[in-house]
Amino acid sequence: xxxxxxxxxxxxxxxxxxxxxxxxxxxxxxxxxxxxxxxxxxxxxxxxxxxxxxxxxxxxxxxxxxxxxxxxxxxxxxxxxxxxxxxxxxxxxxxxxxxxxxxxxxxxxxxxxxxxxxxxxxxxxxxxxxxxxxxxxxxxxxxxxxxxxxxxxxxxxxxxxxxxxxxxxxxxxxxxxxxxxxxxxxxxxxxxxxxxxxxxxxxxxxxxxxxxxxxxxxxxxxxxxxxxxxxxxxxxxxxxxx
Ligand SMILES: C[S@@+](CC[C@H](N)C(=O)[O-])C[C@H]1O[C@@H](n2cnc3c(N)ncnc32)[C@H](O)[C@@H]1O
Numbered sequence: 362x363x364x365x366x367x368x369x370x371x372x373x374x375x376x377x378x379x380x381x382x383x384x385x386x387x388x389x390x391x392x393x394x395x396x397x398x399x400x401x402x403x404x405x406x407x408x409x410x411x412x413x414x415x416x417x418x419x420x421x422x423x424x425x426x427x428x429x430x431x432x433x434x435x436x437x438x439x440x441x442x443x444x445x446x447x448x449x450x451x452x453x454x455x456x457x458x459x460x461x462x463x464x465x466x467x468x469x470x471x472x473x474x475x476x477x478x479x480x481x482x483x484x485x486x487x488x489x490x491x492x493x494x495x496x497x498x499x500x501x502x503x504x505x506x507x508x509x510x511x512x513x514x515x516x517x518x519x520x521x522x523x524x525x526x527x528x529x530x531x532x533x534x535x536x537x538x539x540x541x542x543x544x545x546x547x548x549x550x551x552x553x554x555x556x557x558x559x560x561x562x563x564x565x566x567x568x569x570x571x572x573x574x575x576x577x578x579x580x581x582x583x584x585x586x587x588x589x590x591x592x593x594x595x596x597x598x599x600x601x602x603x
Contacts, residue, residue: 457551457554474545481503482545482546486508536557566603584601
């Protein structure tokens with residue numbers, strides 16, 4: 362997060378200088394253009410390390426800053442926005458895992474993976490609990506545990522699963538989840554935590570159990586199965602075992 366702010370601030374300084382010198386509404390557009398050129402140069406110089414999404418993200422933030430300059434926006438609105446982001450996304454600045462949801466196809470594929478009569482299933486970062494609610498109805502003898510830190514998704518998961526006797530929703534960090542209790546652990550996170558998730562799985566999971574990762578591979582582990590799935594921002598389920 363702080364890196365985004367530093368880059369935005371540094372590329373804004375020359376843009377602000379132009380704005381200060383000209384001081385008319387057209388200068389806002391011009392200053393935005395200058396910032397975009399600086400961002401483009403920085404991205405070009407560091408290209409192998411910075412994905413194209415980095416550039417798009419900074420362009421969008423830069424554009425929103427220019428729009429904000431055009432209007433007198435009460436400062437309280439910024440604070441409200443930050444609070445909203447925190448309630449929905451939790452500490453995404455630290456964990457690098459935003460909120461998005463598994464598709465229906467993923468849920469039915471997961472259901473097919475629960476072949477045993479009974480077992481324990483963990484959803485590491487369970488969002489609004491849709492997976493747990495779906496699976497718990499189809500596998501009444503399994504125990505389902507969801508770990509979620511962000512307040513609003515956690516509340517939604519509790520509400521969604523309120524009548525599911527075999528589901529427990531914990532407002533807890535998945536890094537402290539007792540992986541040795543699970544027969545199947547599922548996650549849909551981001552590239553960032555995958556190496557550590559792999560380490561946690563290898564060091565604490567019991568023999569023969571599964572870790573299913575939606576769309577994000579663990580680079581230093583070989584999946585025993587890769588199952589193509591359909592859905593927004595998702596393509597494959599990587600199944601690991603130990
Ligand atoms: C991409 S969403 C996936 C939601 C759900 N599992 C699904 O597939 O529909 C990832 C979730 O993980 C949560 N999360 C991120 N880091 C976490 C952590 N350290 N402990 C618990 N939850 C976390 C986020 O708040 C977010 O709701």
